[in-house]
Amino acid sequence: MAVLLNGLRLVSSGNLSLHGIKSLQYKSTRILCQLPCKSSYQGRPFSNKNMTVELDNNTGVAVIQMKKPPVNSLSLEFLTEFAINMEKLEMDRECRGVVLTSSNPKIFSAGLDINEMYGKTPEHSGEFWRAVQEMWLKLYGSNMVTIAAINGSSPAGGCLMALACDYRIMADNPKYAIGLNETKLGIVAPFWFKDSMINVIGRRATEHSLQLGLMYSASNALKIGLVDQLVAQDKIMTHALSVMSEWLAIPDHARQITKSMMRKPTLDRLLTNRESDIQNFVNFISKDSIQKSLQLYLEMLKQRKS
Ligand SMILES: CC/C=C\C/C=C\CCCC/C=C/C(=O)SCCNC(=O)CCNC(=O)[C@H](O)C(C)(C)COP(=O)(O)OP(=O)(O)OC[C@H]1O[C@@H](n2cnc3c(N)ncnc32)[C@H](O)[C@@H]1OP(=O)(O)O
Numbered sequence: 001m002a003v004l005l006n007g008l009r010l011v012s013s014g015n016l017s018l019h020g021i022k023s024l025q026y027k028s029t030r031i032l033c034q035l036p037c038k039s040s041y042q043g044r045p046f047s048n049k050n051m052t053v054e055l056d057n058n059t060g061v062a063v064i065q066m067k068k069p070p071v072n073s074l075s076l077e078f079l080t081e082f083a084i085n086m087e088k089l090e091m092d093r094e095c096r097g098v099v100l101t102s103s104n105p106k107i108f109s110a111g112l113d114i115n116e117m118y119g120k121t122p123e124h125s126g127e128f129w130r131a132v133q134e135m136w137l138k139l140y141g142s143n144m145v146t147i148a149a150i151n152g153s154s155p156a157g158g159c160l161m162a163l164a165c166d167y168r169i170m171a172d173n174p175k176y177a178i179g180l181n182e183t184k185l186g187i188v189a190p191f192w193f194k195d196s197m198i199n200v201i202g203r204r205a206t207e208h209s210l211q212l213g214l215m216y217s218a219s220n221a222l223k224i225g226l227v228d229q230l231v232a233q234d235k236i237m238t239h240a241l242s243v244m245s246e247w248l249a250i251p252d253h254a255r256q257i258t259k260s261m262m263r264k265p266t267l268d269r270l271l272t273n274r275e276s277d278i279q280n281f282v283n284f285i286s287k288d289s290i291q292k293s294l295q296l297y298l299e300m301l302k303q304r305k306s
Pocket residue numbers: 070071073106107109110111112113114115153155156157158181182185187188189190280281284285298301302304305
């Protein structure tokens with residue numbers, strides 16, 4: 001983690017959930033500009049199979065733009081690339097904030113790639129689930145400020161990614177929907193999906209939402225607090241960067257310790273139950289009845305098109 005103190009930046013070796021607030025080393029760096037200043041923008045893009053990552057050295061803000069056609073489904077490859085990129089940004093002492101968005105103007109992310117859960121070996125399923133966990137641990141446990149610029153629909157795993165961020169801005173379009181819809185597929189959102197939602201919208205709303213697998217329109221998502229703000233589609237990135245500058249005006253150390261205090265119990269719950277969670281997933285997903293549900297759901301998705 002990084003802490004700003006009198007122009008010096010204290011940097012520790014890992015993210016807040018995994019390593020706690022300790023082992024600080026001194027590294028000298030200067031934050032040139034706390035606000036997004038477009039005129040002096042110096043983008044530094046890297047990794048571009050399933051997403052582009054662009055870090056603005058002047059502001060310390062990186063934009064991760066998901067770009068996996070057609071709908072940014074979260075495959076094993078995507079999740080691995082995402083975790084590596086988050087790790088790189090976390091270790092980069094110049095990066096203080098991340099905006100997560102999509103290059104698809106209608107879909108933020110379709111959630112977990114259902115093909116990764118259908119007809120696969122237990123070994124593959126276990127590897128896939130570990131990657132899903134890793135994505136969430138990296139995002140929910142990040143020391144950086146994380147803002148989701150939700151510029152399209154975001155079911156299930158897509159909603160989880162948004163829930164793991166510090167702040168959610170959604171495009172104000174009645175066609176876009178967001179929610180944890182797992183029960184509609186005949187599957188069950190695991191405890192850490194549920195915890196992530198409880199931490200954002202509260203227990204009663206989460207129970208209602210999860211049991212019925214509800215997808216919320218942008219305006220209803222705002223009403224229940226699932227997103228923090230609605231903004232016109234074409235303003236979403238400008239707005240996200242402006243919100244980011246407000247968050248980055250808070251001293252890093254105070255914000256990070258507060259974030260850790262709020263999130264550590266939720267992170268620890270998965271960290272201490274990681275292997276049993278993988279085993280539960282593999283057992284659950286291997287059941288004939290669950291495979292049947294997923295098969296029907298995949299067929300339904302394909303038929304919807306024709
Ligand atoms: C006790 C419990 C213990 C352990 C837990 C056990 C297990 C369960 C936990 C699992 C948690 C699961 C989380 C998930 O994320 S599941 C995925 C949920 N996602 C969805 O339901 C979204 C489905 N998709 C849609 O609603 C629409 O596609 C969408 C995203 C709104 C886009 O609509 P549109 O633009 O019209 O595009 P199409 O529908 O035509 O889709 C284009 C293309 O993409 C394919 N596709 C869509 N979504 C997915 C997906 N999630 N995975 C894979 N593929 C997807 C779709 O089939 C089309 O394919 P085609 O080949 O026909 O082009």
